[in-house]
Amino acid sequence: xxxxxxxxxxxxxxxxxxxxxxxxxxxxxxxxxxxxxxxxxxxxxxxxxxxxxxxxxxxxxxxxxxxxxxxxxxxxxxxxxxxxxxxxxxxxxxxxxxxxxxxxxxxxxxxxxxxxxxxxxxxxxxxxxxxxxxxxxxxxxxxxxxxxxxxxxxxxxxxxxxxxxxxxxxxxxxxxxxxxxxxxxxxxxxxxxxxxxxxxxxxxxxxxxxxxxxxxxxxxxxxxxxxxxxxxxxxxxxxxxxxxxxxxxxxxxxxxxxxxxxxxxxxxxxxxxxxxxxxxxxxxxxxxxxxxxxxxxxxxxxxxxxxxxxxxxxxxxxxxxxxxxxxxxxxxxxxxxxxxxxxxxxxxxxxxxxxxxxxxxxxxxxxxxxxxxxxxxxxxxxxxxxxxxxxxxxx
Ligand SMILES: Nc1nc2c(ncn2[C@@H]2O[C@H](COP(=O)(O)OP(=O)(O)OP(=O)(O)O)[C@@H](O)[C@H]2O)c(=O)[nH]1
Numbered sequence: 001x002x003x004x005x006x007x008x009x010x011x012x013x014x015x016x017x018x019x020x021x022x023x024x025x026x027x028x029x030x031x032x033x034x035x036x037x038x039x040x041x042x043x044x045x046x047x048x049x050x051x052x053x054x055x056x057x058x059x060x061x062x063x064x065x066x067x068x069x070x071x072x073x074x075x076x077x078x079x080x081x082x083x084x085x086x087x088x089x090x091x092x093x094x095x096x097x098x099x100x101x102x103x104x105x106x107x108x109x110x111x112x113x114x115x116x117x118x119x120x121x122x123x124x125x126x127x128x129x130x131x132x133x134x135x136x137x138x139x140x141x142x143x144x145x146x147x148x149x150x151x152x153x154x155x156x157x158x159x160x161x162x163x164x165x166x167x168x169x170x171x172x173x174x175x176x177x178x179x180x181x182x183x184x185x186x187x188x189x190x191x192x193x194x195x196x197x198x199x200x201x202x203x204x205x206x207x208x209x210x211x212x213x214x215x216x217x218x219x220x221x222x223x224x225x226x227x228x229x230x231x232x233x234x235x236x237x238x239x240x241x242x243x244x245x246x247x248x249x250x251x252x253x254x255x256x257x258x259x260x261x262x263x264x265x266x267x268x269x270x271x272x273x274x275x276x277x278x279x280x281x282x283x284x285x286x287x288x289x290x291x292x293x294x295x296x297x298x299x300x301x302x303x304x305x306x307x308x309x310x311x312x313x314x315x316x317x318x319x320x321x322x323x324x325x326x327x328x329x330x331x332x333x334x335x336x337x338x339x340x341x342x343x344x345x346x347x348x349x350x351x352x353x354x355x356x357x358x359x360x361x362x363x364x365x366x367x368x369x370x371x372x373x374x375x376x377x378x379x380x381x382x383x384x385x386x387x388x389x390x391x392x393x394x395x
């Protein structure tokens with residue numbers, strides 16, 4: 001009897017022990033995970049993963065940095081209710097579509113040049129017309145002269161009037177002008193301790209916010225962890241516009257709800273959140289500043305200096321609107337005096353036959369065009385490649 005009683009007691013004790021261990025395990029699993037509890041590695045989940053059914057992940061935790069007075073309301077956009085995150089179009093498909101669009105918008109230029117070069121006899125009048133066509137495409141005076149001179153002497157030396165041969169020569173000379181040797185890669189690789197930081201600058205209305213949104217999509221499609229900083233505190237709706245772009249691909253946005261808050265502080269907080277959250281890339285949108293307003297341009301320099309207190313700025317992308325032609329060049333020069341521009345984003349190339357501006361800008365600044373905007377759609381941003389650009393012009 002005694003023996004039976006001890007067995008029953010043993011069984012009860014054993015059951016109680018197993019029960020409490022199980023309860024402990026379940027509770028441990030339910031403990032919410034912080035974004036990256038330890039150093040991030042390849043197995044960590046990607047915030048805002050491109051997977052079509054993912055929901056938004058909470059933005060990085062609070063920072064312990066002292067927030068300036070006018071930024072008391074600085075906040076990261078609260079995680080919105082679960083929503084479907086868009087999957088950006090893969091790079092290859094996007095490029096093929098955009099190439100076709102570029103070819104279409106520059107059709108007039110390509111057709112005019114080929115028609116001229118196909119004439120029975122390439123005489124002085126034809127050369128004059130070629131010159132005029134290139135100038136109208138915003139190639140700029142010096143590059144136009146160089147190209148026409150080079151082509152003339154090649155045609156003379158070869159004695160060829162065969163349109164196909166002349167076309168091939170024109171292609172080669174144009175590629176030389178666009179310069180395939182320039183490094184057009186984007187510096188978006190994370191450093192050991194800090195994210196890559198990309199600042200996007202330019203005058204108002206050129207497409208900065210749209211470019212930041214499109215670029216975030218490209219990076220998310222490449223499985224990068226991205227965070228946006230809305231340092232455009234000048235235009236009230238800009239932060240909202242940026243946060244909407246971010247939400248679409250599941251990327252958090254650091255912003256201030258105070259109108260006219262100090263943009264440098266917002267940029268600082270964004271980079272801080274990027275460091276704490278161990279993201280790969282922080283993209284900073286800035287206000288469209290009028291390049292003739294000295295105060296605003298000084299402010300842009302300050303934004304950069306403040307960011308650099310915590311992390312290197314890897315790219316400063318100057319956004320220029322291709323439809324503004326030579327005016328864009330004047331803007332570019334003023335910006336280059338305030339910050340070191342590392343690359344150009346040429347937007348609205350879909351709406352102009354003035355693709356020649358690419359050459360003029362690169363010549364003036366000595367900085368490569370790295371990206372081109374070819375439409376208002378979310379995936380209408382393409383890396384710039386000299387050869388395919390020229391092929392699109394001449395197709
Ligand atoms: N067709 C075309 N439109 C574009 C392109 N990029 C931007 N846009 C449009 O240009 C307009 C201005 O774009 P935003 O991104 O708001 O310009 P922003 O430079 O941020 O403007 P501010 O915030 O006022 O400084 C919007 O209507 C965009 O849809 C492009 O590559 N092609």
